[in-house]
Amino acid sequence: MGASEQRVNEIAQYMEGLGRRARVASRALARAETGAKNRALLAIADAIAAAAPRLQAENRKDLDAGRMRGLEPALLDRLELTDARIATMVEGLRQIVALPDPIGAISDMSYRPSGIQVGRMRVPLGVIGIIYESRPNVTVDAAALCLKSGNAAILRGGSEALHSNQALAVCIGEGLAAAGLPEAAVQVVETADRAAVGELLRMKDYVDVIVPRGGKSLIERVSREALIPVIKHLDGVCHVFIDAEADAAKAVRIALNAKTQRYGTCNTLETLLVDATRAPALLPELAQRYREKGVELRGCARTRDILPDCVAATEQDWRAEYLAPILAVRVVDGLDAAIDHINTYGSQHTDAIVTENYTHARRFLREVDSSSVMVNASTRFADGFEYGLGAEIGISTDKLHARGPVGLEGLTSLKYVVFGDGQIRQ
């Protein structure tokens, strides 16, 4: 056996050990009382607050190593555990304590003609594998959401945050122990070897769902290699359509906010569609406002007839997720053309119409096949907190299981419960 083969075998064994312990812990967690889960979350918050100096010392090791390796400043920034970020983690834990426990809730109870009573009970999925990149606060957020929803977690953060994540794992373990819950309920993968990710994605017997959090290349790799279901979103090519009957002030406000409130988020506007009857009046005003914000416009031929300075958009621009101050602009002939464009080029993430027309609003809501469809609101609202989920583990552009912002409910399933008095099937 070669050295590299042996290494892979060792990692496979290590990961299987994590998986086996997670599966056992998941059973205890599934039946843990709400009070015990909340006590653990509060104890983790206290442990993190008390360990701040130690956490920052470990974090400095990661920052120093990152600088040595020439990590980009943006990445180093995300990696840093500042006082404010530690306080935010602690506050986030307390917020998750305040959320209602989804587990054990029974809904839809009804009597059937046979005399049995049938309902559905919300239950944990079991073991969640989370794969993420540099930000160490994800370690605590993800652990807390899994814990509250009664799931065991296996966390695999970026290798550049290894010391920080291990120090946070110690705090999490202390909190779990203080509440009498198994420490294997949350396990952090302690090797930087990328083979560990491959193993995690294939452990069908031990892991029920994988949640990747990070850039597109991470999510693509996870989707390609996983033998386990994945909750993910790939692209956020979001649209705002200014309808023939849009209120002009709302149209300008929403189109501007959806693009410029933040550039790097998945619910940011990437292609603006404008009804041909409104383009001559609205596009010059919008172009002026975007110019003030430093946004580059890339327009179709009809857009450039109105805005001669505008760069010409190519076919690729309709599919682009810029995540930058660039916006594609297309003039369309009415609602049907807008819906057609969105269903053809969009990524089924978030799309909005600006209109005062009742029938157009209804048709847009029904016919645009995206995880969030909006009328007269900025696409930037597509977010677990804004939707009232209380927390967000990610956004799903898939249709099966969870769609759109995923909160605690997305980490649960429903089982049927049947109450009888000795009924048998005839």
Added chain:
Amino acid sequence: MGASEQRVNEIAQYMEGLGRRARVASRALARAETGAKNRALLAIADAIAAAAPRLQAENRKDLDAGRMRGLEPALLDRLELTDARIATMVEGLRQIVALPDPIGAISDMSYRPSGIQVGRMRVPLGVIGIIYESRPNVTVDAAALCLKSGNAAILRGGSEALHSNQALAVCIGEGLAAAGLPEAAVQVVETADRAAVGELLRMKDYVDVIVPRGGKSLIERVSREALIPVIKHLDGVCHVFIDAEADAAKAVRIALNAKTQRYGTCNTLETLLVDATRAPALLPELAQRYREKGVELRGCARTRDILPDCVAATEQDWRAEYLAPILAVRVVDGLDAAIDHINTYGSQHTDAIVTENYTHARRFLREVDSSSVMVNASTRFADGFEYGLGAEIGISTDKLHARGPVGLEGLTSLKYVVFGDGQIRQ
């Protein structure tokens, strides 16, 4: 290019054509009104009723070919389109008309502090691929469930039912056309080549979910090869646990019904667990009753102390789905041992406790990790019709998306809908 490679290419092209047309049809179906979908279902029912002689003539071709190929009598029986079976298909279509349309329903609407109003709308999944074996009635059942839930369907039945399925497809096409819906909403794969199944399982861009209906080898092949999410159940290793505080009459009635009402179904009892304190009194009576029905018992050592004639169970028996008049029997020490046995050896399908003890019932419901958990009722009730779903496309032992009996709702998803008055994100 070799002949076989060329054949595979031709099939790939053929299947891609089906997929592309299904995707286009799915858009029309997603926005189809309830009335149009119901008119199509009734027109299909009428077309089938009117075409009975032609359907049976085509069915005879399949039966003759099957006899020539030496198909087993049980398979030939399932293949036959008798008058009664045609009447049942027609009746089934009318029942699906009577079910409420799940599509477009909006739930959980609430105002958020930002002023936006958020809810969730039920929407179709898109294109459903159904892979099944010899029974031609599945062609009609599956088409009807997909149609009612606003999904396009690609149906791939067994090669031994090819003529029957094509004749049914003609009736389905007539019904769709009569209601003004696209005929590509339901397409039957017209080649017996097994390569077509492989293609169907890989057409990520055109198919949203695969539902296999058939024996274990089919489902295992589909699970192994599919690049698309699969709604499936593999095994039904169901348990009844007779608790220390069981009512004796209920225990005997349920244990007998769960095993003997039908042997070949996935919700049939396969392992009976009996609390050690009740075994000496109950096992002899149960053994007598099972003997009268011709059921062979395979017991653990403690069972055989009480029933000396009983065959010895091996480790394999605890994992066996007999689908036959055979029952594994194990004496256990209390509730914890029973739950442990079920979570270790079971298939997370359906498990029941017989008890009058409130706390034991509550713990069993919470801690047994199966898609259906029951108190004082026969496992045979785990069924879409018995649960009031109105129809059943299958039973899922997976946890993601759909769990337990899957009705129309399992073929749908939820998207977020947001209503605003020009709100922007601060």
